[in-house]
C-alpha cells in the first residue's frame with residue numbers, strides 16, 4: 001500500500017537507564033539501552049524486531065507507549081507527531097496496544113473474562129452492555145467460545161490465554177499492535193495458531209504490527225520488514241526477503257545460522 005501514510009515513523013529513539021552506585025544509590029552514569037533507533041512501519045504490514053536477549057527490543061516498544069521515558073528521538077503515528085511526554089497518553093494508547101510474552105501474568109487472576117475485556121471500554125465511558133457486546137464479538141474473532149465470558153484466566157490453556165490477551169488488546173479498536181515475544185511462552189503447535197491469528201487480524205482489520213521475536217523461523221514466516229538490533233543499535237533493516245535472504249551484517253548472518261535445519 002505505497003500511498004498510505006505510515007502507521008509509525010520513528011526517528012532516533014533513545015532510552016537511557018540510570019546506573020546507581022555507592023551506599024546512597026546515587027546515579028553514577030547512564031546506560032543506553034536503545035540508541036538512536038529509526039524505522040518505518042507501513043500500514044497493514046508486519047515489522048519484526050529481532051536480536052538476542054537484552055539488546056533493547058522490549059525497551060524500544062515500551063518507549064512508544066510511555067512505559068519507559070524517551071531520552072531523545074521522536075515518532076509520528078499516521079503522520080502526526082507525538083509530542084514529547086505524550087507517549088503514554090490515551091490518544092496514543094487508543095491507537096497502539098501492547099501484547100506481552102507471558103499470558104499468565106498479564107491477566108488479573110481475580111477477574112472474569114467479562115471484567116477483563118470490558119474494563120478498557122467502560123473506563124472510557126462506554127456502557128457495560130455495549131462493551132459486553134464487543135467482548136462477545138472479539139471472543140469469536142479470536143476463536144474462543146462465547147461461554148468463556150464467565151470464566152477466570154486459570155480455566156484456560158496458555159494458548160487460549162494469549163488469545164484472550166489479544167482480544168483485550170483489540171477492545172479499543174487500535175490500529176497498531178505491539179507484540180512482545182507473544183509466542184515464546186507457548187508450545188510449538190500453539191505458536192503456529194497464534195501466528196496465524198495475528199496474520200488474519202492484520203489482513204481482516206488492516207492492523208499494522210510491530211512483532212518482537214528472537215526466533216528467526218517465526219520472523220521468516222510472518223514479516224514484511226525486519227529490523228535487527230545489537231546492543232541497542234540497529235545493525236540491519238529492510239524488506240524481510242532482502243534481510244533474511246541476503247544479510248549484510250555479520251551479526252544477522254550469525255542469527256540466521258543459529259536456526260536449526262531439519263534434515264529428512
Ligand SMILES: Nc1ncnc2c1ncn2[C@@H]1O[C@H](COP(=O)(O)OP(=O)(O)O)[C@@H](O)[C@H]1O
Nearest residue numbers: 017018033051052053054055056057058059060
Ligand atoms: N527498567 C530498567 N532499568 C534498568 N535497566 C533496564 C530496565 N529495563 C531494561 N533494562 C536493561 O536494558 C537492556 C535492554 O533490555 P530489554 O529491552 O528488556 O531487552 P530485550 O527485550 O531485547 O531482551 C538490558 O540490558 C536490560 O537489563
Ligand SMILES: [Mg+2]
Nearest residue numbers: 057058059181
Ligand atoms: Mg524483551
